[in-house]
Amino acid sequence: MKITLDRVNDNFHFELKNERGHIVNVDSRPEFGGDNMGASPMELVLMGVAGCSAIDMISILKKQRQEITSFKAEVEGERIQVGEAKPFKEIDVVFFLEGTINEEKAARAAQLSFEKYCSVAKTVEPTATIKYKVVLNGVQLDS
Known part of the structure; x- marks a missing residue:
């Protein structure tokens, strides 16, 4: 099992992808410096x-x-x-x-x-x- 992570912006928004191509967005809440663009x-x-x-x-x-x-x-x-x-x-x-x-x-x-x-x-x-x-x-x- 392998996951790849790519940074999307200058803060903490990331796009994670599994080997089958499914994408999940991860981010932090604004009070922690993120932009709320995905789940923590x-x-x-x-x-x-x-x-x-x-x-x-x-x-x-x-x-x-x-x-x-x-x-x-x-x-x-x-x-x-x-x-x-x-x-x-x-x-x-x-x-x-x-x-x-x-x-x-x-x-x-x-x-x-x-x-x-x-x-x-x-x-x-x-x-x-x-x-x-x-x-x-x-x-x-x-x-």
């Missing part, structure tokens, strides 16, 4: 957690022939000061699923994603606690 690197980490776990869950549920009519997630990260850096201390994920989906299968798909499959979660796990909830058809499932 730390926001990309949270996006990675959301995307990785969503792919896992949908894959698991499709194999179990569950009918997913809507899949959304919200991810929030709490950061702490460690020297000059501010890594994530805690990441909270809420999945919102709709469809004809068995409750136990939905809960198990989330559990398997975070405990076994999600490489992004496993990457941040040594420094951040990840908590998750599943809301199925408007009802929060027991964890």
Whole structure:
């Protein structure tokens, strides 16, 4: 896996491209000298957690022939000061699923994603606690 980065302006706007040609813009907020032309690197980490776990869950549920009519997630990260850096201390994920989906299968798909499959979660796990909830058809499932 390889990513290339090109600087777009004189501040912190970068264009990143993967080997397949997909482009992501990264920037910093104006209060930190950026121009707000893309997501911050730390926001990309949270996006990675959301995307990785969503792919896992949908894959698991499709194999179990569950009918997913809507899949959304919200991810929030709490950061702490460690020297000059501010890594994530805690990441909270809420999945919102709709469809004809068995409750136990939905809960198990989330559990398997975070405990076994999600490489992004496993990457941040040594420094951040990840908590998750599943809301199925408007009802929060027991964890």
